[in-house]
Amino acid sequence: MPEPLKKLLHEELVGDMADHVAAHAPAFDRERFVTLATDGLVALELMERSALIRDALLATLPGDFPKAASILKASLPAADTPGLSGWMLLPVNQFIAARGTDHFDLGLDLLKALTPHFTGEFGIRQFIHRDQQRALATISTWVGDPDQHERRLASEGTRPRLPWAMRLPQLVKDPAPILPILTALMDDPEDYVRRSVANSLNDIAKDHPDLVAAFIAGHIDGASAERRRLLKHASRTMLKKGHAQALANFGFDPATALTCELRLQNGEVAFGEGLDFEIRLTNSGETAHSLMIDYAIHHIKADGSLSPKVFKCKTLTLAPGQSHAIERRHAMRPITTRRYYPGEHRIAVLVNGAESASESFVLRMPSPDPGQCLFVRCT
Known part of the structure; x- marks a missing residue:
């Protein structure tokens, strides 16, 4: 049997986090952080563990977000120097979501910086919820970033129904603002990014199947094999439900005979x-x-x-x-x-x-x- 997901956040990882942060913040109270972040940790599930570690960061990093952001950014891996990475960055996402929206551009910049080492998709959603227009104006510029992880963040972080993350009710109701982002990434050279686009379109189709079916119809003629795979994966919920336009998009017309x-x-x-x-x-x-x-x-x-x-x-x-x-x-x-x-x-x-x-x-x-x-x- 595989290990429970909650064990991805454990006491040894907390100690490593403390070491990485302390290396860039002499005043950081390492022992207090470890004590707070491990108190009752083993009894909690994954997201509860992350919240506990986030609260420990809130209690021990500077209350001034620009100072805290500077420490966290310096604590990320650089060249051959290890740093905060992997599942350590889930509670960091939550920390940025809790403190960073009052420093909007700085918070988004920090999420962009950490995403190559894990992902910023969990923290970024609070920014979209706080000021969707402003957040999307910044996120839309990432579609041309040389880093595939940052391009993917533009798609994955804006998914209306991202699993494990807060829902984005404005985008559930009206997903039109993110369609230009998805269009720009539809032919991305990385399958990793294209699959995120497909998953976002599938999210939207759960609430707006006619919109997504029409969107796909408008992008399937002359499509490459990679784009057709993306569009079909994006249509999976509609195809299972027998949506007429979605079926017709892939040549599945009613078989009357x-x-x-x-x-x-x-x-x-x-x-x-x-x-x-x-x-x-x-x-x-x-x-x-x-x-x-x-x-x-x-x-x-x-x-x-x-x-x-x-x-x-x-x-x-x-x-x-x-x-x-x-x-x-x-x-x-x-x-x-x-x-x-x-x-x-x-x-x-x-x-x-x-x-x-x-x-x-x-x-x-x-x-x-x-x-x-x-x-x-x-x-």
């Missing part, structure tokens, strides 16, 4: 095993069809209702009169991301976003208590 059959090998599945099934597709029309095949498992919830989860399956082109069979096993393994209940579930085949066939199956749990639920994931 298609026959779809779904056959289950086992109508009952024991927890820990898998559902074996076959999908058979036949093009009975006179033209070829480009097909995106997904399937959805409709899980039973605690109240007995069904909730679908869509899984990617295959894309293919069927010539007129051609048939194609797909065999899959949908395995179920216990993890902590889904409560699973026994009883009748449903599997549905989605062809170009439209449900084309479905069957029911029964999940049997190993517990003698029919009301007991287990945590599992379907893969």
Whole structure:
């Protein structure tokens, strides 16, 4: 089993942070910082640990932000000299977010300086929330920066729904101000940056699918292979939901002359095993069809209702009169991301976003208590 994420921030790391800061601030109270930053640390989760270390920085660095910023910037790695880097900079992000917005340009500059050594995406959001227009005016200048990490920060830091970070409600409501940033980075030479652009567009599509579908339609003609991959990744939520324009952007038009059959090998599945099934597709029309095949498992919830989860399956082109069979096993393994209940579930085949066939199956749990639920994931 992998180590819990919370262990990325630990007592030894706190000691290393203290050493790096103390090397550039003779008046820094190293021992007090370590005491404050490790008091109860082991009982906390990752972001709680980061907040504890942030509070220790707030208590021990100068109250004057320009002085504190000068110390932190000097404490970053330089040439062959080690310094604050990696997960040490998560609480530094939080420190800058807490103290830096009253010194707007200096705070943004510090986040830009630290991002090659970790990322500034967590701290920058408070600046966007405080004064979106001013923050974006600065961030938009980073799209041409020679450093790929700083270019990525322009995209990742402005994502409306960045995981683990504060949401940006103004950009959730109206993402138009960040579209020029995403457009400028769409053909970035680094896949690392392009994937961030795709993730930001996917964030926006959760609230504004028509806007993103239209944006992609406007940028897909003549696109390079790299841009097409970016645009398709950006469309993943819309494609799973069968958004008509998103499907059409990639040539997945309604397959009106298609026959779809779904056959289950086992109508009952024991927890820990898998559902074996076959999908058979036949093009009975006179033209070829480009097909995106997904399937959805409709899980039973605690109240007995069904909730679908869509899984990617295959894309293919069927010539007129051609048939194609797909065999899959949908395995179920216990993890902590889904409560699973026994009883009748449903599997549905989605062809170009439209449900084309479905069957029911029964999940049997190993517990003698029919009301007991287990945590599992379907893969």
